[in-house]
Every structure is written in structure tokens, then in C-alpha cells.
């Protein structure tokens with residue numbers, strides 16, 4: 368067979384074949400060769416999490432009996448207002464800030480948009496029309512920056528290295544007199560790398576530039592102290608830490624001028640109007656409190672399971688662990704398998720009861736390879752074969768063993784059907800250019 372250059376169209380047709388007939392046959396064959404009982408394993412906690420029982424318990428009264436509007440002056444309303452304040456206090460205690468510095472939002476995307484656009488509008492008026500970010504941020508940040516570019520701002524996209532890290536020196540070198548804000552994520556949602564936030568914050572402080580961090584994947588997984596870490600603005604999303612979807616917050620250091628996000632009533636100190644979603648806010652406060660308790664102990668347990676997964680799964684030939692080995696979220700495993708189409712891998716994992724992801728939840732469904740994996744310098748054909756597992760406290764040792772038994776079989780079978788893989792192992796000219804990015808074939 369002639370070597371085929373990997374293209375989205377080919378990926379798509381390959382996917383269709385897998386989906387329609389291949390997967391059914393493959394699935395039946397694979398199941399015959401599996402010794403373990405089928406399980407249900409949710410290994411996609413970076414995409415979203417279930418509302419925990421404790422969080423739901425805290426929320427329920429505010430959906431029924433305690434339904435007051437926090438702006439009402441009678442007791443039912445005053446109780447609701449007190450509840451909002453309690454929630455702000457729990458979050459402030461977890462981050463080491465003041466409750467007045469917490470603004471509730473609909474989630475991480477809104478918090479990111481608000482932080483960056485606010486700084487751009489306020490400081491743009493003073494001639495500061497430069498923004499610094501990285502090339503592997505979440506789209507909530509990247510698309511906001513792209514929008515601002517169209518409004519006349521200049522954006523520097525710092526390139527991450529092949530392990531998904533940037534250095535404080537890169538930030539220092541990029542800061543200019545007209546820099547309005549530096550926005551750099553705390554931890555990456557796809558490859559799990561944790562960035563040197565405290566040091567980047569120190570560089571920004573020294574240079575008098577605002578520093579925002581998208582901490583959606585970090586809250587509850589790494590200890591955060593906004594004062595000690597020199598953070599001016601921080602975004603968080605509830606549904607990643609067992610609160611419900613559609614709630615989050617933005618931390619804004621006292622004194623930083625914010626533009627109004629929604630005009631109307633006086634909620635959120637007049638900056639974001641609209642009657643507050645009291646049950647969701649109660650749940651968020653409780654979720655943050657629970658998630659930020661005993662982080663080092665919980666992280667040690669989860670990372671031991673993550674390491675077993677990484678050690679075993681990277682024994683599969685021609686694969687690559689994406690993201691730094693050390694500076695990594697405790698639950699993140701991201702591996703590319705050469706000659707495998709990521710979506711097919713996920714569909715088969717699903718047949719085995721394993722929920723995983725091939726990239727950001729928000730972009731899956733698109734045929735473009737992940738911008739995060741491309742930012743690492745990976746060729747398209749390596750980036751396309753990626754699998755992200757994001758495990759949690761609820762992932763057991765048995766779950767880990769089941770994944771370790773299942774993934775290699777699926778990879779082997781998919782490679783058996785892959786023209787790309789056939790070309791690589793038969794040494795077709797040009798077909799091996801991806802090999803320098805992956806572990807040896809044999």
C-alpha cells in the first residue's frame with residue numbers, strides 16, 4: 368500500500384470505518400480475550416465530576432425551604448444572604464484571601480473572560496495594550512486573547528517546551544512597558560503540567576504587571592495561597608471539584624479595578640448583576656472546602672496510582688508520555704500511541720466501561736488534533752493518537768489494574784487495522800518521521 372500522508376479527511380474516514388463495522392468485530396474479539404470482569408471506571412475527572420453527596424446535602428435546603436432571594440430584607444432573604452457570605456468565607460479560607468475578593472461566576476470560562484477583558488479595558492485606556500499568555504491555554508483564555516487582538520491589542524503567546532512548561536525568565540523577557548496583564552494557567556487541562564506560578568507571579572509583581580491564572584484544574588489538587596504566590600486574579604470552576612456545573616468564581620485582589628460584567632442589580636458588589644444562584648453557590652463553597660482539605664495526603668495516594676498507570680502503559684511500544692513527569696497533576700495520565708486514532712481508542716475504552724478523553728472536553732468532537740499537543744511540537748499523527756486519563760480519589764487499585772490490562776490490547780488491535788501503523792512497521796519511506804517522538808517499536 369502506498370504511504371498515505373496523515374490528513375483529517377483520512378482520519379475521518381478511518382474513524383467511520385472503525386465506528387461502523389470494525390469496532391463491533393474488534394470489540395467482540397477483545398472481550399473474548401479479557402480475563403477481568405467488565406467494570407465502570409470514570410477516568411475523566413478533568414472533564415467534569417459528579418456532585419458529591421456532601422455537596423448535594425448542603426445544597427438541597429436552598430432549593431426548597433430556604434429559597435429566599437438574598438436581596439430581600441425579611442429573614443428568609445437575610446438567611447440566603449448569610450449563606451452566600453458563608454460560602455465566600457469558605458473559599459477565602461481555602462485560598463488565603465478575603466471574602467470580599469471573591470466574585471461568583473457561571474464557571475471557569477466566564478471568570479477567564481472577565482479577568483482578561485477587564486484588565487484589557489481598564490489598562491488599555493491608559494495605553495497598555497499588550498497581553499502575555501502561553502500557546503497551550505484553555506480556549507476560554509486563547510479565544511479571549513484572539514478577540515482582543517481584533518480590538519487592537521497585541522498578544523505574546525509564549526511557547527511551552529516539549530514537556531509543556533514555561534519559565535519565569537520567558538515571562539520576564541516578554542514583559543514590556545505597555546503590558547496590561549499576564550495570563551498563564553496554573554495547570555494544563557490536557558497534559559496536567561503544573562507551571563511555576565509563584566515565580567511567575569513574583570516576576571509580574573516586580574514589573575508592576577497584573578497576573579491572572581486559570582486555576583480551574585489546580586484548585587483542590589495543589590495547595591493554593593494567592594498571597595504567597597503573588598496572584599492578582601484567579602479563575603475556578605465548580606464542576607471540576609464535585610460542585611454542580613454552571614458555577615465558579617473569580618478571585619480579584621483588593622484594589623484591582625474591574626469592569627462591570629452584567630449591568631442591573633447590585634449583586635456581586637454591582638459588578639455582576641442578577642439574582643444569585645444560591646444552591647449552586649452553597650455547593651461551591653462546600654466543594655472548595657472539601658477539595659482543599661488534606662491536599663498533600665490525597666495527592667500522594669492518587670499520584671501513586673497515576674505513576675503505576677504511567678509506568679505500565681508506557682511499556683506499550685511506540686508511545687509517548689505527554690507532559691512533564693515531575694511537575695504534574697496527581698491524577699493526570701496523557702499518552703500518545705503512534706498508529707492509533709484517538710477517537711477509536713476512546714470508543715473502545717467506552718465499550719470496556721472506561722471513560723477517558725483524547726483532549727480537552729470542550730474540543731472533543733472536533734477532528735483537529737489538540738492545540739496543546741501540537742504546542743509540545745508533536746507531529747499531527749502522534750497528537751492524534753492521544754488518550755487522557757484523569758483519575759481521582761475514587762479510582763481504586765482494581766480500576767488501575769483493569770485499565771492496565773485493557774489499554775494494551777485495544778492499542779494492539781487498533782494498530783492491526785491501521786494503514787499508518789502498517790506503513791511505519793514495514794519501513795515505508797517517510798512513514799517513520801514520527802518515530803523520534805515515541806518510545807522504540809520493539
Ligand SMILES: Cc1ncc(COP(=O)(O)O)c(C=O)c1O
Nearest residue numbers: 474475476505507556583584604
Ligand atoms: C483549564 C480550564 N479552564 C477553563 C475551563 C472552563 O471551565 P467551565 O467549564 O467552568 O467554563 C476548563 C474546562 O474544561 C479548563 O479545563
